[in-house]
Amino acid sequence: MADRPxxxxxxxxxxxxxxxxxxxDVTELAVLGPNIFTNARKPWHPPGARGIFGGAVIAMCLAAAQRTVASDFLVHSCHCYFLLAGSSELPILFHVEQVRDGRSFATRTVQARQRGRCIFTTTISFVRDSSSATSSSGSSSSGGGATVVSHTSELPRGEDGNPLQPPPDDFADEPEVMAGGPFQGTKIEMVNRESAKPGDKKTQQWIRARGKITGGLPAHLEALAYVSDSYFIGTITRIHKLWRFPFRADDLDRLPEPVRAKVRTLHQWEGMGEDPGEMVGRPAIGMMVSLDHTIYFHEPTKVRADEWMLAEMESPWAGDGRAVVMQKIFSKDGTLLATCVQEGLVRLQQPAPDRKEAKL
Structure with a gap:
């Protein structure tokens, strides 16, 4: 395989x-065999990351899988594993296996491969649209005469007790350093910031795709899958107040002013607080890597990824070098669109060993 993206x-x-x-965008490669696709454009490699952005691989696998099911089947769950860091300089082949096609459900597995090695795998389940026609509408239906079991989480409320409100449609308050990607977002807000228990804290951010999505419902679902990986395992750095930049916090004042300004902006925008100087002496991240990622699409027909959605994240557990983060994604009208779970490898930077003079 040629060394090109x-x-x-x-x-x-x-x-x-x-x-x-x-x-x-993915392209089918029928010349190589049935149900084989490839990326049409070079994937994004975030600065400082070990490999390409995981959300892009998740979404392109979903795009490939959606091309192999009937149009009345909608994704309801994706179970993903990140196996190897993907390169942005090599093409990706997406191999879709048609595991099962039933009357109500269809199952696909997708392997993303580079140079013959599987870098990512996912199992995706689809449900026929008609089977969810009487799905949850917000109220519980467990009483007498009920035909379905139904309940849903509500849109979080603010300090005033009212449901959180999305930004205006003409929102343009992003700093320049955050304005280049395909998604737009607001500053991350921290709930229960002063709690001594990291598990009590939550982060909240409004997000939406830039522009107008024209590819129909499949494109909206792929866009949600992409953005579901944004800031996900990084929630651990926020609730534990961990330094994440590739230099020590107490070295910040020695750096050129443009660098200091960028760090201050990122620190504030990611919900870490107003002053990065407060991080001096705090533990620093040594390695943070996503291991697996699950998305449950509760209301797939209602996903409009180019309209404001609220992403709320929290972590129920961290230990043994790993951490779990849970995410709820709501539409602006309060519909719970999806629930996501991610486990990641989280290692702190270890102090440098004391240097001792060698004995002669």
Whole structure:
């Protein structure tokens, strides 16, 4: 396989599509065999990350799998494992296996491969749309005469006791350093910031895809899958107040002012507090890697990823070098669209050993 980001020449971005649709575009490679797809464009490699952005791989696997099921089947769950760091300089092949096609459910497994090695695998389950026509509408239906079991979490409330409100449609308060990706978001807010128990804290952020998604419901679902990996395992750095930059917190004042300004902006925007100087003496992240990722799509027909959605994250457990984070994604009208779970490897930076003079 050639050392280039795509097998085929990348097409020009389609201005009629939202940026996220161009990012997640996959192409079928029937010449190689049935149900084999590849990325149309070079995937994003976040600065400082070991590999490409995991959300892109999740979403492109979903895009490939959705191409192999009937149009009246909708994704309701994805169970994913990150196996190897993906390279942004090599094309990805997505191998879809049609595990089962039933009357109500269909199952697909997808392997993402580079140079013959599986870097990511997922099992995706689809449900026929008609089977969820009487799904939850908000109230419990467990009383007499009920035909379905139904309940749902409500949109979180603010300090005033009212449901949180999305930003205005013309929101443009992002700092320049955050304004380049296919998704737009607000500053991350921390709930119960002063609690001594990290498990009591939650982060909240409004997010939406830039532009207008034109590819129909499948494109909205792929976009949600992509953004579900944003800031996910990184929640641990916020609730434990861990330093995440590749230099010591007490070295910040020695850096050039443009670098200090960028760090201050990122620190504040990610909900860590106003002053990064408060992080001096705090533990620092040595390694943080996603291990697995699960998405439950509760109301797939209601997903509109180019409209404001609220992502709320919390962690019920961390230990033994791993941590688990749970995420709820709500639409702006309060519908619980999806619940996501991620486990990641979390290792702290170890103090440098004391240097001792060698004995002669």
């Amino acid at each position: 795509t097998l085929l020449r990348p097409p020009p971005d389609d201005p009629k599509k939202a940026p996220i649709e161009n990012v997640l």
